[in-house]
Amino acid sequence: MNLQEFSALKGNYPHKRELIHSMEQAVSCKAEVYAQCLFGVLKIPDKKNLEKKPWIAAWYFMKNKLIFLDDGGQISRILEKIKDMEFGGNALEGQLLLAVFNGLIDEEVPYLQKVEEKITELENILLEETPRDFPRVLMGLRKAMMRLHTFYVQLLDMAEELQGAAGEILVKEEENAWCVFSNRVSRLHDYTENIRENLLQLHELYQAQIDIQQNEIMTMLTVVTTIFLPLxxxxxxxxxxxxxxxxxxxxxxxxxxxxxxxxxxxxxxRYFRKKGLLKNKKKS
Incomplete structure (x- = not known):
């Protein structure tokens, strides 16, 4: 349901007002653990365009009841994918919540691999030429990885919070499943760290290429000046x-x-050519 439908929902829903306020003022992903219920807010980056405003969704969990608040349709698509999954045991709500969380990161590895391929492509281009729009492309990738990195850190904190709730509202046996999820998010976090380091190295390579070009220009100016001095x-x-x-x-x-x-x-x-000062870039 959406936020308006949840606001109009009748019945006893402890800390309902806190969830509504958290969703309206969503700053980051977070989970709240109470004796009677659990709830959390999700701020999900749009990987099609990470410059856009993130999707905002939320969930509310209490005994035998699980509600998702989704104005953007992100959670609805995940639920559609997992509708045919089989869940074992009696704790259907807790397993469904975990399945949704796993659905949030199912496509992360292929996406990050595409980013790595893009970085490799940029490296090859940079060795041949220095495009004018390269700083803009590089900055866009760095911002994207920073947003994903922040998202994974917040998911990891949320998962650890829910691990601590096992045995209270969540079933104790689900603690291992949440631990597996935490490990998945941790690996994604490390993956983005590696990509960010690669982007830093790519920036250093770009700067080195710019320095080389500037040195070549200064060398040519020096040669021209030296040629015309005797004249x-x-x-x-x-x-x-x-x-x-x-x-x-x-x-x-x-x-x-x-x-x-x-x-x-x-x-x-003849002297400058012998010293290698008149060779063009491709031959050098």
Whole structure:
């Protein structure tokens, strides 16, 4: 049911008002454990677009009763997937709650694997060129992983809270099942940590490529400046107004200076090529 339907629900539902307030002011995933009931709020990232506002859902558990509050349809889709599952024992509500929690993270590993493939693809692109929009793409991935990382931490805290409730409202035998769920979330948390480290290394690679490009530009500017220094010296000499400057009044003086300039440029280019300063990026 949605939040309005739950608000209008008649009957004795302890701490009902607290759940409504928590859902309206949802900041993070959290669980509340009381003697008569359990309830929790879920703030679920939209993996199709992690920039969007997360889905908000909630659940309310008491003896022989389990209610899901879902305005976005996320929990409804999970319930549709698990409707044919078989549950053993008598604690149907607790098992159903655990099945929904598992449904929340069933598709996380394939999604994280796609992120890893995207990072590998970006690394290959970065070795060939430096796209202008690379910082924007990298920042988007870092934000996405940060949101998922936060979500897993909150889920892990919630699962540990519910493990502590085993034997009170939840059946004691379910404690191991919640422990398994906690381990799954913990592995996802570690997975996102590794991806975030890979993104940091990718940022360092990007910065290294930028530094290399800047060094190449500075090297080329230095080469060009060095090539034209002797020519500037020649121009300065022959720009002085002295009558006894060599070659000034000779018939072939201008041609001689042009040939001298070409020889100087040729010698300089040969020197720089020998030192490897004129090789292009692909050959280097």
């Amino acid at each position: 500037s010296l020649l121009a300065g000499w022959y720009g002085m107004n002295f009558g006894n400057i060599p070659l000034l009044n000779w018939k072939y003086g201008y041609l001689t200076v042009v040939l001298l300039t070409l020889v100087i440029i040729g010698l300089e280019l």
